[in-house]
Amino acid sequence: MKGTMAQPPRNQDSFLYGLNMPFIEELFQAYRQNPQSVSQDWQQFFQSLGPIIPGEDDHPPLRSKRLNTVSTHVAGQEPALAHQVTQEMLDSLRALMMIRTYRVRGHLIANLDPLGLERRNSHPEVDPAHYKFGPDDYDRPIFIDNVLGFEWATLRQILERLRSTYCNTVGVEFMHIQDPDQKAWIQEQVENTKPAERITDIERHKILSDLIRAESFERFLHVRFAGEKRFGLEGGESLIPAIEAILNKAAHQNINSIVFGMAHRGRLNILAHILEKPLHTIFAQFHHAENTPDLVYGSGDVKYHIGFSGNRHVAGQFMHLSVTSNPSHLEAINPVVLGKVRAKQSHSRDQEHNQTIALLIHGDAAFSGQGLAAETLELSGLKGYQTGGTIHFIINNQIGFTTSPPHSRSSPYSSDIAKAIQAPIFHVNGDDPEAVVWVAKLATEFRHRFAQDVVVDMVCYRRYGHNEIDEPSFTQPKMYKAIANHSTTRQIYTQKMVGKGLITEEEVKAIAGEYEAQLKQEYDHAMQAHGDTPEKEDWLNGVWSGVKYHKYPEEDEDTQTITGVSIEMLKEIGLKNLKIPEGFTIHPRIARQLELKRQNIKAGKDIDWATGEALAIGSLLLENNPVRLSGQDCSRGTFSQRHAVWVDQETEDKHVPLNHLKNGQALFQVVDSPLAEASVLGFEYGYSLASPHTLVMWEAQFGDFANGAQVIIDQFVASGEVKWLRLSGLVILLPHGYEGQGPEHTSGRLERFLQLCAESNMRVANCTTPANFFHILRRQIRGDTRKPLIVMTPKSLLRHPKAVSCLSDMGPQTSFQLVIPDPVITKAQRVILCSGKVYYELWEERDKQNIQNIAIIRLEQYYPFPHAKLLEVLRPFKEAEVIWCQEEPMNMGAWTFLDRRLEKVLHELGAKQTRPHYIGRPAAAATATGVLSRHIIEQQRLIGQALVKL
Numbered sequence: 001m002k003g004t005m006a007q008p009p010r011n012q013d014s015f016l017y018g019l020n021m022p023f024i025e026e027l028f029q030a031y032r033q034n035p036q037s038v039s040q041d042w043q044q045f046f047q048s049l050g051p052i053i054p055g056e057d058d059h060p061p062l063r064s065k066r067l068n069t070v071s072t073h074v075a076g077q078e079p080a081l082a083h084q085v086t087q088e089m090l091d092s093l094r095a096l097m098m099i100r101t102y103r104v105r106g107h108l109i110a111n112l113d114p115l116g117l118e119r120r121n122s123h124p125e126v127d128p129a130h131y132k133f134g135p136d137d138y139d140r141p142i143f144i145d146n147v148l149g150f151e152w153a154t155l156r157q158i159l160e161r162l163r164s165t166y167c168n169t170v171g172v173e174f175m176h177i178q179d180p181d182q183k184a185w186i187q188e189q190v191e192n193t194k195p196a197e198r199i200t201d202i203e204r205h206k207i208l209s210d211l212i213r214a215e216s217f218e219r220f221l222h223v224r225f226a227g228e229k230r231f232g233l234e235g236g237e238s239l240i241p242a243i244e245a246i247l248n249k250a251a252h253q254n255i256n257s258i259v260f261g262m263a264h265r266g267r268l269n270i271l272a273h274i275l276e277k278p279l280h281t282i283f284a285q286f287h288h289a290e291n292t293p294d295l296v297y298g299s300g301d302v303k304y305h306i307g308f309s310g311n312r313h314v315a316g317q318f319m320h321l322s323v324t325s326n327p328s329h330l331e332a333i334n335p336v337v338l339g340k341v342r343a344k345q346s347h348s349r350d351q352e353h354n355q356t357i358a359l360l361i362h363g364d365a366a367f368s369g370q371g372l373a374a375e376t377l378e379l380s381g382l383k384g385y386q387t388g389g390t391i392h393f394i395i396n397n398q399i400g401f402t403t404s405p406p407h408s409r410s411s412p413y414s415s416d417i418a419k420a421i422q423a424p425i426f427h428v429n430g431d432d433p434e435a436v437v438w439v440a441k442l443a444t445e446f447r448h449r450f451a452q453d454v455v456v457d458m459v460c461y462r463r464y465g466h467n468e469i470d471e472p473s474f475t476q477p478k479m480y481k482a483i484a485n486h487s488t489t490r491q492i493y494t495q496k497m498v499g500k501g502l503i504t505e506e507e508v509k510a511i512a513g514e515y516e517a518q519l520k521q522e523y524d525h526a527m528q529a530h531g532d533t534p535e536k537e538d539w540l541n542g543v544w545s546g547v548k549y550h551k552y553p554e555e556d557e558d559t560q561t562i563t564g565v566s567i568e569m570l571k572e573i574g575l576k577n578l579k580i581p582e583g584f585t586i587h588p589r590i591a592r593q594l595e596l597k598r599q600n601i602k603a604g605k606d607i608d609w610a611t612g613e614a615l616a617i618g619s620l621l622l623e624n625n626p627v628r629l630s631g632q633d634c635s636r637g638t639f640s641q642r643h644a645v646w647v648d649q650e651t652e653d654k655h656v657p658l659n660h661l662k663n664g665q666a667l668f669q670v671v672d673s674p675l676a677e678a679s680v681l682g683f684e685y686g687y688s689l690a691s692p693h694t695l696v697m698w699e700a701q702f703g704d705f706a707n708g709a710q711v712i713i714d715q716f717v718a719s720g721e722v723k724w725l726r727l728s729g730l731v732i733l734l735p736h737g738y739e740g741q742g743p744e745h746t747s748g749r750l751e752r753f754l755q756l757c758a759e760s761n762m763r764v765a766n767c768t769t770p771a772n773f774f775h776i777l778r779r780q781i782r783g784d785t786r787k788p789l790i791v792m793t794p795k796s797l798l799r800h801p802k803a804v805s806c807l808s809d810m811g812p813q814t815s816f817q818l819v820i821p822d823p824v825i826t827k828a829q830r831v832i833l834c835s836g837k838v839y840y841e842l843w844e845e846r847d848k849q850n851i852q853n854i855a856i857i858r859l860e861q862y863y864p865f866p867h868a869k870l871l872e873v874l875r876p877f878k879e880a881e882v883i884w885c886q887e888e889p890m891n892m893g894a895w896t897f898l899d900r901r902l903e904k905v906l907h908e909l910g911a912k913q914t915r916p917h918y919i920g921r922p923a924a925a926a927t928a929t930g931v932l933s934r935h936i937i938e939q940q941r942l943i944g945q946a947l948v949k950l
C-alpha cells in the first residue's frame with residue numbers, strides 16, 4: 001500500500017487507535033523506505049515520532065510498541081471523542097480504499113457474459129469485509145468528500161453506486177494508465193455520467209433498427225445461401241450499432257475518413273450496413289462469382305477477405321470509409337491499415353491526426369494470440385508511425401474456432417496486451433447494446449482527446465459454428481446448449497424498448513418487414529443481373545489516377561524508363577547533401593567522409609553506394625516525390641554507411657541534409673524503426689498502398705531478418721495485386737552477401753523471393769553498381785506502373801573501391817541496366833554469369849591471374865527475367881562454355897530459378913552449350929558457416945572453380 005492512497009490524518013490527536021494500527025504500520029513501512037511515498041501530513045506525523053531507529057524494521061514488536069505508546073498516550077487524553085473521530089476516520093479511509101479497489105477490480109465481477117457461463121460474483125478485494133466493514137456498518141453515514149458525487153453516503157449507497165458503475169454490463173480497465181488527465185477523464189465519464197445522459201431515445205431507436213438490419217441480413221444469407229461460408233455476426237450484432245455510433249461521433253469530430261481493418265467475422269454485415277455496399281452486389285458475389293470465374297481479375301479472393309470503399313453521409317458530412325482487403329492470416333492487416341492511415345494523413349497534411357483514423361476489428365482469440373497484434377500496438381506512440389490513436393473493437397465471442405479461452409491465452413482477458421501501451425479497455429456485454437454504444441462513444445471521444453489507442457472488448461457469443469457449416473457442439477456442448485436457449489440481442493432489446501413504451505411490437509415488425517422486403521428485392525435484382533460483379537470503381541482512382549496497370553509479360557519488362565537526371569542536378573544534390581549547417585557540430589569522422597565525398601562529387605566520379613542512393617532520393621524529392629525509409633537503425637545505416645541524419649555532437653540536434661535541398665521540395669522521412677519486422681514492413685506496405693507517388697522503402701537490419709516478416713511478404717507484397725487489385729511500389733532493401741558473418745548475417749534468402757515470382761507480381765534484383773541502384777530506385781516512381789521491388793543490397797561493397805560509379809552513369813538518357821556486359825572482354829571461351837558481390841571477387845581474381853578468355857556478365861535483375869537482354873548480351877559468346885556462379889548454396893540463391901530460364905536463352909541463341917554449369921556452394925541446410933576460416937576456404941574454392949584455366 002502506498003501512503004498516497006490514504007487520506008492524510010486530519011486530527012493527529014485522535015485517530016491513532018487500535019484497529020487502524022496495521023494500516024498505520026504499513027504506511028510507516030512505506031515511509032521508512034521512502035518518506036516521499038506518503039503524503040506530507042503523514043510525513044510530518046512520522047517525523048513527530050522521532051528519528052528512525054536503525055534495525056527497528058527488523059523488530060516489528062519494537063516499532064509497534066513505539067507507535068502504540070504514542071497512540072495510547074495521545075488517545076488516552078480524551079477517550080470518548082478519540083474513539084468517535086477515529087471511527088469516522090477509519091470509515092472514510094476504508095471506504096475510499098474500497099472505492100479505489102472497485103475502480104481497479106470492479107470489472108472482474110461485472111456482468112459481461114451474455115451467456116452467464118463465466119460470471120464471477122465475488123472477488124475478495126471488492127468484498128466490504130476485506131475492509132473490515134461488518135454487517136452492522138451498512139447504514140452509517142460515511143464522509144467520502146465528494147467522491148462518486150457523495151459528500152456523505154452509507155456503505156449501502158456506496159456499494160450500490162460502485163456496483164452499478166463498475167460491475168454492471170460495462171467493466172472498465174483504466175487504472176493502469178499513468179497519465180493523470182486520461183485517467184481522470186475516464187473516471188469522470190464513468191462515475192459521473194448519469195445513465196440518462198449516456199444514450200438518448202433517438203439513439204435507442206437507431207440501435208434497434210441497426211440490430212434489426214444486422215440480424216435480418218444474416219438470417220437472409222443463411223436461408224438463401226444455405227451451406228455457404230460467410231462467418232456471420234450472429235451473437236455479436238451489437239457491433240453494427242456500435243460502429244454506427246463511432247461514425248457519428250467521429251463525424252462530429254470532423255473526421256472525414258476511416259480506414260477499417262477486420263477479419264472474416266461480420267465482414268459482410270459491415271460492408272452492407274456500415275459501408276453501404278449495395279446489397280445486390282453482395283448477393284451477386286455469392287451467386288455469380290462462383291460460377292463465372294472470368295469476372296474476377298487476377299486470382300481473386302474469397303468474399304470475406306475483399307475490401308470495399310465508398311463515401312457515406314454521416315451526421316451531415318461526407319465520410320470516406322474503406323475496409324482494407326486482408327488475407328486469412330489474422331491480425332496481419334493491422335499494421336497495413338495503420339500505414340495507409342499515416343499516408344493519408346501525410347497527404348492531407350493532417351499532422352494532428354484528426355481527419356483520417358484507423359478502426360481495427362479483432363477476434364478475441366486472434367488478438368491475444370497473434371504477435372503481430374502486440375507488435376502493431378507498439379507502433380502507436382512512435383513519432384514515425386503514430387496515427388493519433390486507433391480504435392480497437394474486439395468481437396469477443398469467447399471462442400476461437402473450436403478453442404475456448406483457457407486454451408487460448410494465459411492472460412485473463414483477450415485485450416490484456418493493450419495494457420502494455422496503457423490503452424483504456426472497455427469490456428462490455430454484447431447483449432446490452434446501449435452499453436456497447438455508450439462505450440463506443442467514449443472510446444471515440446477518448447481517442448479524439450488524447451490521440452491514444454483505445455479498446456472496446458465486446459463480450460458476446462457465436463450462434464453457429466466457426467462457419468455456418470461447422471458443428472460447434474462437438475467441442476463446446478454446454479456453451480451451445482446455452483446459446484440455443486438464448487434469445488437474440490434484437491429480441492432482448494425489442495422487449496426492453498417495448499417495456500419502456502418506446503415502441504410497439506407491431507412497429508418493430510413493420511421495420512423488420514420493410515427491410516426484409518428490401519433484401520428480397522435486391523436479391524432478385526442480383527439473380528437477374530449478370531456480369532456486374534467486379535468492383536472496378538475504386539481501382540486506380542483518386543491518388544492513383546495516372547498510374548497505369550499493365551501486366552508485363554514475365555520475361556520482357558519495359559526497361560526503357562529513362563531515369564537519369566542532369567549532371568548539374570546530381571552535383572547540386574550531391575553537394576547540398578554534404579553541406580554542414582552553420583553552428584552544427586558534426587562528428588569529426590563524418591566530417592572527414594564528407595570531405596572525401598565532396599571531392600568525388602566535384603570530380604563526378606568514384607561515387608559510392610550510399611551516395612548513389614542519396615542522389616536517387618534527392619532527385620525524387622526535387623521532382624516533388626516524397627521519400628520514406630524505415631527500418632532498424634536505418635537513419636545511420638546498419639553499416640554506418642548512410643548517415644541520412646546527422647547528430648550534433650554538442651546538442652544532439654538532428655539534421656537531415658536531404659531535407660535542405662531547396663524550398664518547396666518534397667519531404668524525406670527517414671525513421672529508425674522498433675526492433676520488429678512484420679509490423680514495420682506491413683506498415684510500409686500499407687503506406688505504399690495509399691501513396692503511389694512516394695518512394696516507400698523498408699530496410700532489414702540484415703536481409704536474414706526479413707523472414708520475420710514472411711507473412712507480409714507472402715500475403716501482401718507478393719500476392720496483393722493479383723488477389724485484390726491493389727498495386728504497391730514498396731521497396732525492400734535486404735543486405736545480403738557471403739562475408740563470413742555466420743548463418744544469420746549473410747542471406748536475404750533470395751530464393752524465397754524468386755520462388756514467389758509469377759505473373760510479373762514484383763521485381764527482384766541484386767545490383768552491382770551505385771548507378772544501377774540509383775536507377776532502379778528512381779524507376780519505382782518514374783515508371784508508369786507500380787510493382788514491389790526487392791533488392792539484395794551490399795555490405796562490404798559499400799566501401800569497395802571498385803564498387804563505384806561516375807555521375808555520368810546517372811546522367812541524361814541513362815536508365816537501369818538489366819544485364820551488364822563484360823566491360824573489357826568481348827571474345828571468350830567461357831562466360832561466367834553472376835550477380836552481386838561475387839562479381840568483384842571474380843573480377844579481382846581474373847585480373848590477378850591475367851585471364852583474357854573468360855567474360856563475366858552481371859545479371860542485375862532476376863525478375864522479371866531479362867530474357868531478351870540476355871540473348872543480346874550473350875550473342876557474341878555462342879561458342880563459349882556458360883556457367884552460373886553464386887556464393888549461396890545450390891538449394892539457395894538464384895540457381896534453381898535460373899537454371900531452366902538460362903537454358904531457354906542458350907537454346908534460343910543456338911549456343912554450343914545449352915545447359916549452364918553450376919559453380920557455388922553445395923546444397924546446405926544453414927545459409928552459411930559460422931566459422932570464418934571455413935568461409936574463406938569455401939569462397940576461394942568457388943572463385944577458383946569459376947576461373948579454372950581453360
Ligand SMILES: Cc1ncc(C[n+]2csc(CCOP(=O)(O)OP(=O)(O)O)c2C)c(N)n1
Pocket residue numbers: 265328329330362363364365366367370395397399400401462466
Ligand atoms: C494466423 C492464422 N492462424 C490460423 C488461422 C485459422 N483460423 C481462422 S479463424 C480462426 C479462429 C479465430 O478466432 P477469433 O479470433 O476469436 O475470431 P472468431 O472466428 O471467433 O470471430 C482460426 C484459428 C488464421 N486464419 N490465421
Ligand SMILES: [Mg+2]
Pocket residue numbers: 363364365395396397398399400401
Ligand atoms: Mg472468437
